[in-house]
Amino acid sequence: MKKKADLSGLAENMPLVAHLTELRSRLLRIVLVWMLIFAGLFYFANDLYAFISEPLRVFLPEGTSMIATDVASPFLTPFKLALISALFLAMPFVLHQLWSFIAPGLYKHEKRIAIPLLASSIVLFYAGMAFAYFVVFPLVFGFFTSTAPAGVAVMTDINKYLDFVLTLFLAFGFAFEIPVATVLLVLAGVVDVAKLRHIRPYVLVGCFVTGMVLTPPDVISQTLLALPMWLLYEVGILFSLLIKPVKKPADADTRATEQE
Template identity: 50%
Template sequence: MTQTSQPQLPNTVDSREQEMLQEMPITKHLVVLRKHLFKIVSLLIGLFFCLLPFANRTYQILSEPLRAQLPATSTMIATDVTATFMAPFKLNFFIALMLAMPYIIYQLWAYVKPALYAKEKALALPMLIGSIGLFYLGISFAYYIALPSILHFFISVSPETVAPMTDINSYLAFCLKLFLVFGITFEIPIITLLLILIGVVTTQQLVEKRRFIVVGCFFVAMFVTPPDALSMIMLAVPMWMLFELGLLAGKLLEKRRNAESS
């Protein structure tokens, strides 16, 4: 009498994991979530205090694009007594958050991973890694390309009788908004691909509505950037190009799906 071994298939394992998750009470889920959140907060606090001695130096690096554009007789100012402390303090937390972002994404991934099927896991992980890389790329684009160009434009058009002296808190708020806008904007390929994957839209529908999407890119850029044409163009054009990149990836994915189904 022969015994035949029956290896467990990935789908069987996934279904068992999902059954166990469904049987878990809501309090158990909250306990698991609290564990992951505790790890995230611990890392943020640790990074924050490790970077705190370099807070003033970090702000000098951030203000370099502005100081390079200011006239020799101009400088940055602080209109509030606490600004010289709070501005580097806020920037330090932002830097800690950016450095911790891969770990934060990993912890969130570890929390939702048991609820995903094997095929969903295979697609989700590369998209998460890609989203982190694109977010950092967007911030780098904003700092090295967009920010110097925008600052040069505003300072060059200022009247000769006005000496530009920017408040350090105002400059920090301006930079952080710019970084977040470009960081989120560079997620467009991931968002486009995700919408195609879950079946909300098809590549054919996106191609048919391309002209409306391009107009929408300029419309959105007009409201989230400073009130000048240069800022709007520097955001709208990358938005358009990133949409085209996501559309191309979606076409390749649909072509692969059709080849597997045939």
């Protein structure tokens, strides 16, 4: 009887072990692809940093340049940039692996909705980074360098600059996910479109507060983050008009039927 009970307990634990094994396998694939992309980027790390720093360097006064205040910064800063850039480039594969892991537990209608949302979230994240690089950086760095006091040479440390721009990349990348988040809230039945319209003034204030927290303490970068967030919230409302909240099947038999 004891042996039979042990075998029964082992059978019950097998699905969890199988899930953990699959999760480990997918995480290893993610790390492998990340490292492969990093290996290809590392050779061009200095060129990559030159591209990232271009929005600031064009505004530096003649005769000045960026500097490295730490001994290892000339090597470690491009290394860090290549590593993080590789992760950004690998993000579609990362999300695909995560999707493949959770997809078997979803309903068919949930899968049909999740796939376009997943694809749009990737596109919007990259769009946010592009907006930061091509629109925000020139305005912000032009403002910063033009306000330097007389007799002060603008010579930015390369590592501090990298931390600064990565923060803005992430801030704008996640801010551009607002339409996806809005649609998900409506699909889940957490809110409806009428409620989204009702809280619009509070959202606008929240956008400016978020811009104040996530960006440097200047009005330009705060506004350039807050206004797109508010506009993207309005876009999310428009798309939410086209969908209806998902009603989940009530029992396990229906779930099994939908997942087949």
